[in-house]
Amino acid sequence: MIDKLEFFIALAREEHFGRAAEMCGVTQPTLSAGIKQLEDQLGVMLVKRGSRFQGLTPEGVQVLTWARRIVGDTRSMREEMRAAKHGLSGRIRIAAIPTALAMVARLTTPFREKHPGVTFSVLSRTSIEVLSLLGNLDIDAGITYLDNEPLGRVTSVPLYDERYQLITAAGNEYSDREHVTWEEVSSLPLCLLTPDMQNRRIIDQHLADAGVQVRPTLESNSMIVLFSHIRTGKWSSIMPLNLAETFGFSEPIRAIPIVEPDARHAVGLVTAPRDPHTPLVQALLDEAVALAGNLRLEAEAKLRQSSNR
Template sequence: MIDKLEFFIALARQQHFGRAAEECGITQPTLSAAIRQLEEQLGVVLVVRGSRFLGLTPEGQRVLEWARRIVGDTRTMREEMRAARRGLAGHIRLAAIPTALAMVRRITEPFQRRHPNVTFSVLSRTSLQVLSLLDDLEIDAGITYLDNEPLGRVTSVPLYSERYHLITAAGAPLADREEVTWTEVSSLRLCLLTADMQNRRIINKHMAEAGVTVTPTLESNSMIVLFSHIRTGQWASIMPRNVAESFGFPQQIRMIPITEPDASHLVGLVATHREPYTPLVSALLHEARSLATAEAFDRNLLSNDDNPILT
């Protein structure tokens, strides 16, 4: 039954019998037979069939919810028993929004130091893709925005806040300013993330709040592409300061706070809400909470002028 449910989840994800069979490492006739056997066992039709996959029936949509839950719980049980025998080991699959990729190491490095038998894979994805991958059990956790768009039923751990800055070359327009407004930034030659990225939707929203629109002359889903164009001195961009600093910009690059509004958005770790969590996800959530506590402590130190540590 579990195998058939996993095949069904793959079919719902791929929406194509051939691709789903390839993902599962079986032949298409084997997959089709397994889905029909599942339908017979449950007494309902799960898939709308024609000359090709046409979607799930209403009953199929409901079974998909149960399948994700049952398969997820089964994997949790297997991991928990494996951890009881051999200690924490295995592979964690993470997906992160592009602006959060630079900080992933702040979780993975201490985690792997504590648990050397755990490996990671890290994917760059949009915020919507992060949530979709969680739903489809293709990742164990994600790093995304927490306070801007609906997240659904997830467990979240806030990690840090993004505050937006104009990133531009020294000598470029507005580069000599201590702060700039969204209205002023809208007039520059900008390179920004693509429109499918939540970071871009956030920028568009704040531009609209300022009564202007933004039309970048270059778009990319890669932060590295944006950084390389900023360094030419021909483009400016809008980025969180922590992202810009992670690339070690030289002195001729300026990072200028954007005001009116002075906007920030919360970024954190998300995992599918279920009890119990797999041992790996439980340990990852613990690591994220430890990092969040340390970040909050550092911010309190920096904001306290009377703190003797800083004097």
């Protein structure tokens, strides 16, 4: 029955029989027959019938929740048996919001040093996509915001607080300041992430709270595009402190704290709320806890250095 449940999960995700069959590596007739057999076994209709996919029946929606749980538990069992026999191995699939991508290496590098048989797949996705992929069993873990928009049922490990800075070239307005306000930043030609990104929604909300509205002169879903425009000296941007530090901005680019307020939003690792987790996911959660501790110690050390100046 497990293969039929996987067919059903793929169909619910793709909403198209042909694409679902392709994702499962079978022909469309094989997938359709498998779902029909599942319906016969359960005694209910799962899919609204028609010339094309028309959605799930109410019973189908209920079965989908059980299907994800059963398939997830089956994968956990198989992985646990493999780990018991051969040690940790396999692929970990991670999706991260763009502003957290630079932090992923702090998690994956020490993990792979401990478990060299593990490989990684890392995707850049919006916060909404991260949760959708997690719910559909398409990823093993996500890195996203924890406190700004509803997460639903997940297991989470807070990693760090995202704080915001004006990134601008030396010689631009406010570039010689120790800090700027959200209202002041609004007057600059800004390049920002696209509105479908939660980081952008957070920035828009802080600007709105300051009584201003910004229409960026450039929007992109790529941090590389934003960085390249900042380096021309013609654009400024608003980015998290940890991201600016990771990319090592130096002269003639300045990173200036934005205050009033000095906003903070938690970012962390999220996984499906399964008990027990697969050995790979549990090891990743343990690594995230260790990383969070290291990041906290680093932040405390920087604070002490700053207060001693």
